[in-house]
Amino acid sequence: MDEPSIPLCRPYFPSLDELTPHLKEILSSRYLTNGGPYVCRLEEQLSAHLGVKHLSIVANGTLGLLLALRAHGVTGEVITTPFSFVATSHSILWTGLTPVFVDIDPSTLNIDPDRVERAITTATTAILPVHCFGRPCDANALQRLATTHGLKLLFDAAHAFGVPYEGSSVLLRGDASVLSFHATKAFHTIEGGAVISTSHEDKERIDRMRNFGIEDEDSITCEGINAKLDEMNALVGLLHLRHIDKLMACRSMTGETYRKELEGIPGLHCLPRFTGDNHSYFPILLDKAYPLSSRELQNELNQRNICNRRYFHPLISNLPMYQHLPSAAPANLPGANSVADKIICLPIHAELSHPEVLRITELLRSLSSRGGTAV
Numbered sequence: 001m002d003e004p005s006i007p008l009c010r011p012y013f014p015s016l017d018e019l020t021p022h023l024k025e026i027l028s029s030r031y032l033t034n035g036g037p038y039v040c041r042l043e044e045q046l047s048a049h050l051g052v053k054h055l056s057i058v059a060n061g062t063l064g065l066l067l068a069l070r071a072h073g074v075t076g077e078v079i080t081t082p083f084s085f086v087a088t089s090h091s092i093l094w095t096g097l098t099p100v101f102v103d104i105d106p107s108t109l110n111i112d113p114d115r116v117e118r119a120i121t122t123a124t125t126a127i128l129p130v131h132c133f134g135r136p137c138d139a140n141a142l143q144r145l146a147t148t149h150g151l152k153l154l155f156d157a158a159h160a161f162g163v164p165y166e167g168s169s170v171l172l173r174g175d176a177s178v179l180s181f182h183a184t185k186a187f188h189t190i191e192g193g194a195v196i197s198t199s200h201e202d203k204e205r206i207d208r209m210r211n212f213g214i215e216d217e218d219s220i221t222c223e224g225i226n227a228k229l230d231e232m233n234a235l236v237g238l239l240h241l242r243h244i245d246k247l248m249a250c251r252s253m254t255g256e257t258y259r260k261e262l263e264g265i266p267g268l269h270c271l272p273r274f275t276g277d278n279h280s281y282f283p284i285l286l287d288k289a290y291p292l293s294s295r296e297l298q299n300e301l302n303q304r305n306i307c308n309r310r311y312f313h314p315l316i317s318n319l320p321m322y323q324h325l326p327s328a329a330p331a332n333l334p335g336a337n338s339v340a341d342k343i344i345c346l347p348i349h350a351e352l353s354h355p356e357v358l359r360i361t362e363l364l365r366s367l368s369s370r371g372g373t374a375v
């Protein structure tokens with residue numbers, strides 16, 4: 001059982017040749033952090049690449065979510081999805097707010113706008129949806145609800161780097177969107193993130209809040225935090241951005257190969273295609289016609305050194321710090337509980353080779369016909 005291991009992701013890292021001239025520049029300038037030239041350049045280039053105007057780079061996506069919630073004056077209850085990485089709900093708890101979970105539409109894995117409306121109370125001040133695995137939420141329906149009920153609409157867009165929606169960036173929707181540039185994401189700065197605002201004033205507030213609330217040498221005008229990205233991380237991002245189109249094309253080819261090779265396996269389903277998929281993840285869903293549960297399949301993959309994740313299991317609403325909330329009751333979230341039980345994310349990254357993808361898909365196919373005893 002010594003098959004070579006296939007990692008879930010293999011983050012980009014610049015070559016020494018690419019890094020060296022920039023490291024020399026940093027070595028001589030000693031400008032290491034506090035909004036240095038690399039962070040500023042990365043903000044400009046990312047804004048252009050993503051087609052957005054008001055982008056603030058931050059130290060990580062979680063701090064971006066905290067800043068967005070604070071900067072937009074959110075209080076009381078925040079409606080959100082249980083089917084996400086735990087940072088979504090944790091950011092709500094960390095700002096002293098109460099998450100209210102609303103079920104997902106199992107066909108998109110995104111929060112169901114019809115159910116959002118039913119969860120609005122007098123204490124609700126914001127909706128925090130997630131573009132799950134990069135697939136855009138029904139932003140029009142959510143915006144209508146937010147406008148009608150006077151709520152802030154803040155998107156956790158951690159998975160949605162470069163994703164378009166109705167002809168422009170999905171990051172332009174709502175009152176703000178938050179990207180994560182963690183090493184496991186499609187574009188990364190090792191650790192990092194960004195808040196995309198809808199106005200210059202909002203961006204300035206985020207910029208100030210990420211730097212302790214400092215306005216200038218004589219004035220500190222709000223209760224900020226330290227969410228600054230440093231120059232070394234920004235450099236990795238700038239070099240990453242040079243290669244991003246090529247890297248994205250590789251991911252996209254892998255996604256297409258998976259779809260082609262997995263077609264027709266009974267009980268194994270890929271999610272429907274969507275325009276602008278950045279292929280950050282490759283989730284598959286298993287139903288009763290597949291002979292293995294997701295846990296059993298995970299074991300088989302692990303035994304063959306094929307890394308995988310049961311994103312997002314366990315469901316956030318079933319975690320100890322959330323399960324007491326009335327909205328966390330499994331009966332309130334049948335779609336999310338069911339999906340969390342039968343989903344598994346396969347390896348996808350720019351260096352995944354065609355033979356590696358075939359090794360994975362052939363295993364999934366052989367397991368499907370042998371009832372879990374593939375050899």
Ligand SMILES: *Cc1c(COP(=O)(O)O)cnc(C)c1O
Pocket residue numbers: 060061062063084085087088130156158159179180181182192193
């Ligand atoms: C990765 C991720 C985050 C957190 O981002 P960090 O940069 O790791 O703090 C938040 N939400 C979702 C949905 C994520 O996947």
